[in-house]
Amino acid sequence: MTATLIWIFVALVAIGLYLSWTAGRLDRLHTRIDAARAALDAQLLRRASVAQELATSGVLDPAASIVLYEAAHAARQAEEEQREVAESELSQALRAVFAEHAQVEVVREVPGGEAATHELTEAVRRVPMARRFHNDAVGAARRLREHRKVRWFRLAGHAPVPSSFEMDDEPPAALADRTG
Amino acid sequence: MRIGIVCPYSWDVPGGVQFHIRDLAEYFIRLGHEVSVLAPADDDTPLPPYVVSAGRAVPVPYNGSVARLNFGFLSAARVRRWLHDGHFDVVHIHEPTSPSLGLLTCWAASGPIVATFHTSNPRSKAMIAAYAILQAALEKISARIAVSEYARRTLVEHLGGDAVVIPNGVDVDFFAKAEPNPDWQGDTIGFIGRIDEPRKGLPVLMRALPRILAARPQTRLLVAGRGDEEEAVESLPAELRSRVEFLGMVSDEDKARFLRSVDLYVAPNTGGESFGIILVEAMSAGAPVLASDLDAFAQVLDQGAAGELFPNEDSDALADAAVRLLGDPERRAELRERGSAHVRRFDWSTVGADILSVYETVTDGTTAVAAAEDGRAPGLRARFGLARD
Numbered sequence: 001m002t003a004t005l006i007w008i009f010v011a012l013v014a015i016g017l018y019l020s021w022t023a024g025r026l027d028r029l030h031t032r033i034d035a036a037r038a039a040l041d042a043q044l045l046r047r048a049s050v051a052q053e054l055a056t057s058g059v060l061d062p063a064a065s066i067v068l069y070e071a072a073h074a075a076r077q078a079e080e081e082q083r084e085v086a087e088s089e090l091s092q093a094l095r096a097v098f099a100e101h102a103q104v105e106v107v108r109e110v111p112g113g114e115a116a117t118h119e120l121t122e123a124v125r126r127v128p129m130a131r132r133f134h135n136d137a138v139g140a141a142r143r144l145r146e147h148r149k150v151r152w153f154r155l156a157g158h159a160p161v162p163s164s165f166e167m168d169d170e171p172p173a174a175l176a177d178r179t180g
Numbered sequence: 181m182r183i184g185i186v187c188p189y190s191w192d193v194p195g196g197v198q199f200h201i202r203d204l205a206e207y208f209i210r211l212g213h214e215v216s217v218l219a220p221a222d223d224d225t226p227l228p229p230y231v232v233s234a235g236r237a238v239p240v241p242y243n244g245s246v247a248r249l250n251f252g253f254l255s256a257a258r259v260r261r262w263l264h265d266g267h268f269d270v271v272h273i274h275e276p277t278s279p280s281l282g283l284l285t286c287w288a289a290s291g292p293i294v295a296t297f298h299t300s301n302p303r304s305k306a307m308i309a310a311y312a313i314l315q316a317a318l319e320k321i322s323a324r325i326a327v328s329e330y331a332r333r334t335l336v337e338h339l340g341g342d343a344v345v346i347p348n349g350v351d352v353d354f355f356a357k358a359e360p361n362p363d364w365q366g367d368t369i370g371f372i373g374r375i376d377e378p379r380k381g382l383p384v385l386m387r388a389l390p391r392i393l394a395a396r397p398q399t400r401l402l403v404a405g406r407g408d409e410e411e412a413v414e415s416l417p418a419e420l421r422s423r424v425e426f427l428g429m430v431s432d433e434d435k436a437r438f439l440r441s442v443d444l445y446v447a448p449n450t451g452g453e454s455f456g457i458i459l460v461e462a463m464s465a466g467a468p469v470l471a472s473d474l475d476a477f478a479q480v481l482d483q484g485a486a487g488e489l490f491p492n493e494d495s496d497a498l499a500d501a502a503v504r505l506l507g508d509p510e511r512r513a514e515l516r517e518r519g520s521a522h523v524r525r526f527d528w529s530t531v532g533a534d535i536l537s538v539y540e541t542v543t544d545g546t547t548a549v550a551a552a553e554d555g556r557a558p559g560l561r562a563r564f565g566l567a568r569d
Contacts, residue, residue: 025316028290032322035292039544122537129344130541133323136341140319143340 022144023155029141033162036134040165043130044087047123048075050116051094059110064097088168094124098172117175124171135164181539183208184268184549187219188280190237190248191227196457197274197298200348205230207349207532218262218281220250234258234281249280259284263551270294270539271549276318277339279310286317291549292542294535296325297335297343299454315339322542325535330475331454344538347480348457349531352523355464358436367399367506370442370467372435372458373449375407375426381448381472384495386415388448391499393420396506404430404438439465443512444505447471450493456480460526463487463519468512470501486522487515 054060055069071086071093078086098104098120107113141162150156187201198219205215215230220237227233235255237248259281263271269292276282276295286293295318324343326332332343364370369392373380382403392399403412404427413421430438439445445467447459453476460480462469469487471477481487488505490497505512524530 025319029319032320035542035544036322039541042544043541125534126537126541129323129538130544132342132344133542136324136343137322139341144319 019149019153019155022149026141026144026150026155026159029137029144030159030162033134033137033141036130036137037165040127040130040134043123043126045076047120047127048072048087048090050120050123051090052076054107054116054120057110057116059107059113060097060103064103067093068097084165084167091124091168091170094120094175095170095172098174101174104174121175124169124175128169128171131165131167131169138162138164181536181543182214182267182269183216183539184263184266184271185215185217186271186273186281186285187217188250188275188278188282189220191219191221191231191233192225193248196348196455200298200457201274202228203349203351203528204532204535207528208536211532211536216262216266216268218259218285220248220281232262234262237280249278251279251284255281256284256288260288260551263289263549266549268549269543272296272535272539273321274298276321277314283314283317286320288551289549290320290551292323292539293321293549294323294325294538294542295321296327296346297331298327299331323538325538327455328476328479330479334454346531346534346538347526348455348460349528350457350460350464350523350526352464352527354432355436355439355461356466356520358433358440358465360441361437362441364402364438364441365443367396368442368444369399369401369502369506370404370438370445370462371401371448372404372430372438372445374405375403375409375412377407379450379452380405381450381493382412383415384448384450384472384493384498385446386412387495388499388502389416389423390420391496392502392506393423395499395503399423399506400425402427402438402442404428404435435461436465439467442467444502445469446498446502447477448495448498449474449477453477459487460523463523464526466516466520468505468515469519470498470505472498482522486519 051068051072055065055072058065060068071090075086075090104117108117144150145156145161185201185205187198189195189197191198201217205217208215209230217231218234219231220235221227221231221233222236223233234250235258237250239248263285271285271289271291271293273282273285273293273295275298276286277297282295318339324335324341325346326335326343327346327348329345332345335343371382371385373382375382385401389401401424403424406429409426413424416424427438439462445462447456447469449472451474453474456471456477459469459471459477463486469481471481471487471489472492473489474492478484478489481489488501490501
């Protein structure tokens with residue numbers, strides 16, 4: 001009788017430890033998502049700022065300047081729900097403006113243009129990176145949250161279900177080219 | 181930036197991953213970053229100043245062959261101490277799924293972890309059994325890097341999640357500026373790789389050789405790599421054996437000169453390649469490349485634009501392509517030119533900058549790496565209020 005009770009107690013402790021460990025895992029994943037989201041926000045903001053700077057610098061022709069300014073401004077001001085759309089539109093605008101190598105060369109030649117091109121190249125490369133890391137973390141958390149033990153014991157607590165960030169982040173051809 | 185790099189394989193045994201880590205560490209040190217590499221090594225092997233030994237790797241049977249791995253209490257303690265002493269901004273683990281230092285570091289660390297997946301082996305039985313444990317450790321990785329699109333695909337299929345593709349790096353100018361050796365020039369075909377490793381494909385090339393020699397009797401095959409030379413030429417008719425020259429293991433300098441000299445570099449590998457660094461080295465040296473059409477090779481050769489491909493294990497196709505290329509100097513010049521331009525994206529200046537971008541992206545929103553117990557993620561003891569401060 002006592003032996004049975006002891007065994008039940010041991011089993012309960014083991015289950016408790018396991019659940020606590022899983023909760024820790026989930027907590028760590030949520031922290032990782034927060035960090036990845038912050039990094040993604042920073043990269044998106046950096047990209048929009050460089051685009052806006054270029055648009056107002058007078059280096060580009062007036063039509064390209066307006067298109068780029070509009071898109072960059074919209075991306076920076078967008079509400080959370082419209083963010084993905086606005087950022088995708090900025091990607092499209094950047095692709096339209098920097099479709100040709102010639103355009104990149106024009107920007108490079110003006111004073112300070114080299115630095116601006118470098119910043120923009122870095123930004124359009126890092127946005128897809130940051131987004132992939134963010135969505136990777138979100139995927140891992142969602143897979144764990146779908147698990148029975150997490151749902152039955154409500155290990156996720158009140159944390160909202162994380163959602164991935166979906167956007168068009170294809171960089172402009174003239175900036176993505178790595179052979180130069 | 182303070183960077184900690186974890187190498188899963190013995191530092192004293194030459195290998196692709198070790199060379200990659202050595203070049204990466206030296207590239208970052210040149211840029212002024214602080215780098216520490218944790219690697220298995222015998223206590224008496226001389227190590228570069230930036231390498232910290234994690235103790236001797238133990239040979240154990242794993243995944244169908246004998247692997248030298250680090251595990252157990254002592255190794256775990258060394259990993260923990262290294263993490264604690266290093267105060268790294270980011271830890272970069274290579275090959276995190278091998279049951280060695282990489283996995284131990286995943287367990288012990290908290291904070292920004294970057295991991296590079298080099299091989300694209302199908303999931304092993306052991307990995308399926310240990311899936312839950314592995315997943316818990318891999319979840320800590322903030323950024324995954326795959327060395328090729330092919331490696332990324334296997335990663336996504338077997339482990340879920342996603343990765344960015346950053347190829348392995350090569351010091352392009354080291355190969356481009358090497359001095360050709362006249363002894364190795366003039367109708368020569370080059371092959372570099374372990375002779376006795378069938379997956380490197382030397383047998384395929386040996387089967388193709390009679391046909392190549394029938395069309396172009398002046399051709400010589402130069403083989404650089406260790407292994408049993410007698411056995412390698414066994415399948416060849418006796419009178420043709422003199423057309424094969426074995427150079428044994430070659431130094432880095434000789435390898436560059438070798439690739440600068442040969443008229444055609446052939447990579448007949450039959451499988452098990454996730455990247456193909458040798459093709460990049462050959463293209464850097466300006467050697468026209470003819471390779472089997474493995475996924476990884478096709479990608480490195482830009483789907484055949486930067487080098488020619490032949491159907492895997494088809495020695496007749498290999499022979500025909502080799503004869504055609506050796507007899508067509510214009511096509512070889514064209515391949516040389518395209519290869520040299522294509523290969524710039526694999527130069528350390530590009531690859532290193534991309535890896536640094538990954539570091540900066542993951543460190544943007546977080547604090548430094550810590551050994552898990554003293555980090556902000558509460559350990560088990562902390563969660564039960566038992567942690568000592």
